Amino acid sequence: MDLQTENSRREFIKKMGAASLAAMSASIPTASFLSSCSTAAEMASTADTVILLWMAGGMAHTETFDPKAYAPYEKGIESKRVLSTFPKVPTAVDDLYFSKGLESIGSVMDKGAIIRSYRSAxxxxxxxxxxxxxxxxxxEPPQSxxxxxxxxxxxxxxxxxNPVIPPFIAMGQRFTVGEAEELKAFHSAGFLGSEYGPFLIPDPSSGLDSVRPPQGMSMKRFEARYKLYKELTNKSHVMERGSDYQKESLMRSMEQSYRLLNSPEAExxxxxxxxxxxxxxxxxxxxxxxxxxxxxxxMNGARFISVSTEYEPFLGWDTHENGHSRLVKMKELVDxxxxxxxxxxxxxxxxGRTLIVLASEFSRDAILEGRPGEKIKDQVDQPDVIEDEKFYGMHRHFTDGSSILMWGGxxxxxxxxxxxADERPCSSIEKTVVIDQVHQxxxxxxxxxxxxxYTIEGRPFYTTPDGQGQPILDLFA
Structure with missing residues (x-):
């Protein structure tokens, strides 16, 4: 076997596990593990599937779905005048405007809703x-x-x-780019077990490669290796550090992936x-x-699907410079x-039964870092007067206002x-929304x-902290 084939085989085995054994042993408590679950009576639902469209890197709300006064570029313009670098365009909803370059998404807003008052923590x-x-x-990280x-x-x-399709599939984010370990930290089922972790597809164009053996390996040979891997997993000193629940969950994860590998639905x-x-x-x-x-x-039975524009420092929506020209390209990518x-x-x-959510971790502003009244170290040098077009745009992290879009479900x-607010700071001023409300x-x-x-290490761990989060019922028909 050549080195390339061996490396490919190892990568495929990692995908089948859905989470590495090392990550499991490092992050999962070994005592007083998953012991009970408490839920109220079965609730009615309006959706069966969720698709999260993740605008990774900090999408500026004033440049996308919440445009403010347009300030066209001219050499010598003051940074404080720059609220939006794109003119606004109408959408399919009366009195709802997006920024130029998002006309296609605007045309389907009669099928969805927009939250314009999300505030990051x-x-x-x-x-x-x-x-x-x-x-x-x-x-909030870190957690015990x-x-x-x-x-x-x-x-x-x-x-x-669909018992063949992994219930949680995450696409578009590679873990070979900057801050890889930090990105891996939340791409995890944590204490719930490996079988509920994401089936990772870094490159959707190669999605089929995620569900078949490496090139050059016969199915018979792969099945023999799969059997051996299961035997070794049960004997692994790493697995001995986990609970029986985690061992069983990892095995179920592997078996689920194996079913997909052998199914026509892999296509x-x-x-x-x-x-x-x-x-x-x-x-x-x-x-x-x-x-x-x-x-x-x-359309074929996935339960939760995320699609990321991918976070890589200083690329994509992470517009620390050339904010306007970069957003022209990002809009072409997503619209x-x-x-x-x-x-x-x-x-x-x-x-009707698929809930689609578009969101980003926070927004951006031309001159304000963080939020009003809370001084945070500036991460970008922004001149008061713009003499170079690379400074034209939103370059600083802004956490006091942001947009979330939803359709269906x-x-x-x-x-x-x-x-x-229409003037800087463009903060949330009506019906402020925080993350536990979004999740609920x-x-x-x-x-x-x-x-x-679930009870973990003797204390309850809720879907949202302390079980205090409440859904925004006004969002629902």
Missing amino acids: DLGHILHTRHQYHWHTCY VQAPHIGSWIAKEKGPL IFDLSKEPKKSYDTYNTGRFGQGCLLAKRLA RPIAQLIKDLDETGHL GIKNGLIYGKT SIYHALGIHPETH
Whole structure:
């Protein structure tokens, strides 16, 4: 066996486990493990599937879905005059405007709602992965136990819709880029067990490779290695540090992946099966391909799907310079495939039971870092007067106002919820929303009760801290 084939084999085995043994032993308490669950009576649901469209890196709300006064670029313009670098354009909803470049998403807002008053938590020094951890788990890091990703809670509480398709699939984020370990920290089922962790697909265009043996390895040979791997796993000194529950969960995770490997439904992951016209509409790059694969998965029984534009420091939405020109490209990346995803699910009758959420960890501002009244170290040097176009745009982290979009899954059509100020600071000023409300609104759509919790190390661990989060019922029809 050559080195490349051996490395490919090892990578595939890692995917089958859905979480590494080392991560399990490092983050899971070994005593007083998962001992009980308490939920109220079964709740009615308005959704069966969730798709999270993750705008990783800090998407500026005033440049996207909540435009303010437009200030076109001119050399010598004052930074304080810059609130939006794009003119606003109408959407399918009266009195709702987006910024230029998001016309396609705007055309489907009559099928969804927008929250314009999301406020990110005050976590001290602003770090992308710290805020992303908080958004995806609802818990502030660090925790004494590893908090489960929202997708893992959903996979655990609702189970698979299709026994062959992994209930939680995460696409688009590689773990070979900056802050990789921090990103891995919230891509986890934590104490819920490996079987509820994400099935990771870094590159959706190679999605089929995630569900088949490495190139050059026969199925017979792979099955022999799979059998040996199971035997070694049960004897591993790492596994001995985990509870019986965790051992069994890891084995069930492997078995689930093995079922998919042997199923004709593995072809769902093969984007070459999509008609060319449809493929070309979605294909703006890895994110667009992720939206296409999300459509195929939602139509075939995935429970929770996330598609990320990918967080890599100083790239994507992480616009520490060249904010305007970078956003032109980011809008081209996301606008058409997101709108097509909504249209396709609507036309096939799937949108009604599929909740789609578009969000980012926080927003951005041209001159203000953090939020008003709380001085935080500036992470970008922004001149008072702009003489170079690279300073034209939103370059500083802003946590006091942001936008979240939702479609389907029982959400009201054409709803505008909350408001931010029209002048700097463009903070939330009406119906402020925080992360536990967002999570509980998603759980509400799926029929998961707010009091759902497990006892870990002798204390209850809720879906949202202390079980205090409440859904925003005004979002629902």
